[in-house]
Amino acid sequence: MSYYNAQSQRTQQNLARVLSYIFLAFVTFISLFPIVLLIINSTRSGSQLQTGFSLLPGTSFGQNLKAAVGSAAIDLPHGLFNSFFIAGCVCLLTTYFSAMTAYGIHVYDFRLKKAAFNFILIIMMIPTQISAVGFIKLVYGLKLTNNFLPLIIPSVAAPAVFFYMKQYLESSLPMDVIEAARVDGSNEFATFNGIAIPMMKPAIAVQLIFSFVASWNNFFTPALILTDAQKQTLPIMISKLKTMQLSGNSDLGQIYMVILISIIPVVIVYFFISKNIVEGVALGAVKG
Amino acid sequence: MNKRKPIKSISYAKWGYIFILPFFLVYAVFSFYPMVTTFYYSFFENYNQGLTTIGPNFVGLQNYVNLFKPNEGRFELLEYTKNTMIMWVLGVVPQFIFSLLLAVIFTSVRLKIKGQRFFKTVIYMPNLIMAAAYSMLFYVMFSEVGPVGMLCKALISPDFVVFQSVGASRGVIAFINFLMWFGNTTIMLMAGIMGIDQSLFEAASIDGANGRQVFFKITLPLLSPIFVYVAMTSLIGGLQMFDVPQIIGGTDGAPNRSTRTLIMWLNNVVTGKARDYGKGGAISVLIFIITGILSFIVYKSMVKEDPNAKKNKRRNKNVLL
Numbered sequence: 204m205s206y207y208n209a210q211s212q213r214t215q216q217n218l219a220r221v222l223s224y225i226f227l228a229f230v231t232f233i234s235l236f237p238i239v240l241l242i243i244n245s246t247r248s249g250s251q252l253q254t255g256f257s258l259l260p261g262t263s264f265g266q267n268l269k270a271a272v273g274s275a276a277i278d279l280p281h282g283l284f285n286s287f288f289i290a291g292c293v294c295l296l297t298t299y300f301s302a303m304t305a306y307g308i309h310v311y312d313f314r315l316k317k318a319a320f321n322f323i324l325i326i327m328m329i330p331t332q333i334s335a336v337g338f339i340k341l342v343y344g345l346k347l348t349n350n351f352l353p354l355i356i357p358s359v360a361a362p363a364v365f366f367y368m369k370q371y372l373e374s375s376l377p378m379d380v381i382e383a384a385r386v387d388g389s390n391e392f393a394t395f396n397g398i399a400i401p402m403m404k405p406a407i408a409v410q411l412i413f414s415f416v417a418s419w420n421n422f423f424t425p426a427l428i429l430t431d432a433q434k435q436t437l438p439i440m441i442s443k444l445k446t447m448q449l450s451g452n453s454d455l456g457q458i459y460m461v462i463l464i465s466i467i468p469v470v471i472v473y474f475f476i477s478k479n480i481v482e483g484v485a486l487g488a489v490k491g
Numbered sequence: 492m493n494k495r496k497p498i499k500s501i502s503y504a505k506w507g508y509i510f511i512l513p514f515f516l517v518y519a520v521f522s523f524y525p526m527v528t529t530f531y532y533s534f535f536e537n538y539n540q541g542l543t544t545i546g547p548n549f550v551g552l553q554n555y556v557n558l559f560k561p562n563e564g565r566f567e568l569l570e571y572t573k574n575t576m577i578m579w580v581l582g583v584v585p586q587f588i589f590s591l592l593l594a595v596i597f598t599s600v601r602l603k604i605k606g607q608r609f610f611k612t613v614i615y616m617p618n619l620i621m622a623a624a625y626s627m628l629f630y631v632m633f634s635e636v637g638p639v640g641m642l643c644k645a646l647i648s649p650d651f652v653v654f655q656s657v658g659a660s661r662g663v664i665a666f667i668n669f670l671m672w673f674g675n676t677t678i679m680l681m682a683g684i685m686g687i688d689q690s691l692f693e694a695a696s697i698d699g700a701n702g703r704q705v706f707f708k709i710t711l712p713l714l715s716p717i718f719v720y721v722a723m724t725s726l727i728g729g730l731q732m733f734d735v736p737q738i739i740g741g742t743d744g745a746p747n748r749s750t751r752t753l754i755m756w757l758n759n760v761v762t763g764k765a766r767d768y769g770k771g772g773a774i775s776v777l778i779f780i781i782t783g784i785l786s787f788i789v790y791k792s793m794v795k796e797d798p799n800a801k802k803n804k805r806r807n808k809n810v811l812l
Binding site: 216219220223224226227230231233234235237238240241252253255256300301303304306307308310311312313314315316319323326328329330331332333334335336337338339340341353356357359360365391395416419420422423426427437438441442444445446455458459462465466469470473474477478480481 | 503504505506507508509510511513514515517518520521522524525526527528529531532533589592593596599601602603604608610611612613614615616617619620621622623624625627628629630631632636638641642670673674678702727730731733734737738741754757758761762768771772775776778779782783786789
């Protein structure tokens with residue numbers, strides 16, 4: 204009796220495993236297929252693409268690349284540079300100053316400490332989009348339209364990144380280390396830069412990437428203030444591509460290529476450091 | 492000893508303020524001040540009419556009242572809130588079903604799934620991809636000249652154009668949102684499941700509970716706080732839906748504004764020809780209030796599960812990968 208029970212349980216378990224793997228294969232497929240198709244299509248010529256769907260790569264990669272870079276509708280080289288420059292500055296500022304703010308609240312005791320912390324927690328939930336009117340008015344008032352500064356400077360104050368850093372400090376920066384540095388005569392900034400920052404390396408690495416990607420992908424805010432074609436970032440250029448495609452004078456190979464160029468850098472970097480990223484998401488998941 | 496103590500606390504407190512100063516300074520100038528001025532302008536009429544700028548003139552609550560009145564025969568607020576919610580629900584329902592299934596599969600002790608890291612890496616990837624580019628990719632594929640669009644033409648009817656159909660357009664937008672977010676939700680729910688006391692699962696298996704019983708009687712009820720958290724943050728995110736529908740539907744939210752969301756409306760009002768800052772301000776305040784209420788629910792749900800939160804965190808770090 205018990206033998207049969209155990210056996211039927213085992214078959215049931217095996218069935219569950221097989222079904223699970225089938226399901227996992229399916230979600231893997233739907234996650235990867237669009238990207239694979241994008242890569243294939245970026246190698247096919249416009250006329251090949253018109254004929255329909257194929258899993259065989261074409262030979263027009265170079266030609267598409269040339270068309271995308273030299274496109275009359277969008278200024279891809281400038282777009283790449285602008286996006287890269289803004290995202291690069293943003294990720295450095297966000298990470299450094301969030302670490303600094305978290306360090307300030309974690310290490311020191313001062314009267315407004317609790318209030319400051321609670322304030323940051325509250326503002327973390329406020330969507331940035333709802334300040335659009337005031338933001339445009341401010342940028343116009345300062346005559347900073349088509350300037351990258353209003354996109355870079357605000358990244359000093361990133362509540363979510365601060366919160367992540369604070370959590371990391373709580374788990375991995377013992378006060379003894381700071382006390383020891385003080386005894387050795389290190390001043391407070393030197394302690395932060397020379398001791399705390401190196402100890403926060405894993406958290407900093409994750410947040411550098413997250414903030415770079417967030418800025419690279421940002422569409423709403425840059426679209427509010429960048430009107431000059433040479434100053435625009437990739438997401439804005441992609442939205443322009445769409446009007447081009449609608450107008451009919453489009454080379455599909457070129458469009459796929461621009462999309463590929465916008466997506467692939469992030470995908471490649473992601474697959475190299477994915478372990479840290481997925482772990483980082485999980486750590487941020489339970490916001491205690 | 493006694494002498495050093497007061498000196499220490501006084502001199503170091505100063506450093507706390509210095510370290511947090513840049514954050515608060517920048518926040519005040521670039522976020523807080525714009526938010527306040529946005530609210531302020533919601534009480535003014537201030538827009539462009541042709542080449543002349545009207546206002547700013549104080550009009551009290553007129554901008555708010557106008558939001559609830561039809562504009563050129565459309566109840567815009569109602570319509571765009573409806574669009575946003577329909578597309579959010581269409582995406583979030585499959586997202587939660589998939590994520591819950593995946594989270595259970597990944598955390599199951601019985602199934603012992605191999606290659607977990609690979610699967611997690613792959614399903615999380617779409618979340619990091621530029622939403623605008625990803626949407627453009629889907630737009631081209633589903634358009635009349637794209638592979639899926641051509642397939643639809645062949646299968647359904649030669650006249651069928653995906654982006655002329657309200658349902659299909661919303662469906663594509665919801666599908667993109669689903670693809671981009673189910674990996675993220677899976678990881679959140681996994682963290683929740685792993686926070687559940689493992690001895691409960693052991694006790695259940697000793698008592699002879701089967702997989703389905705464990706899921707419905709233990710996992711699901713104990714997961715409800717994190718479920719509320721994930722659902723509410725997803726709803727807050729859904730209210731901010733912009734990138735995907737802006738690319739798929741264009742600024743007008745084609746077809747016939749059926750894919751225009753609240754934030755697309757806001758964007759159109761403040762960057763369009765009229766540059767209506769008063770109306771834009773009023774829309775912003777409304778979104779702010781709705782988000783505030785939802786955030787409060789999140790906060791409440793988090794406070795309730797607080798005693799377990801610390802334990803969860805430690806466990807996740809060890810078990811997750």
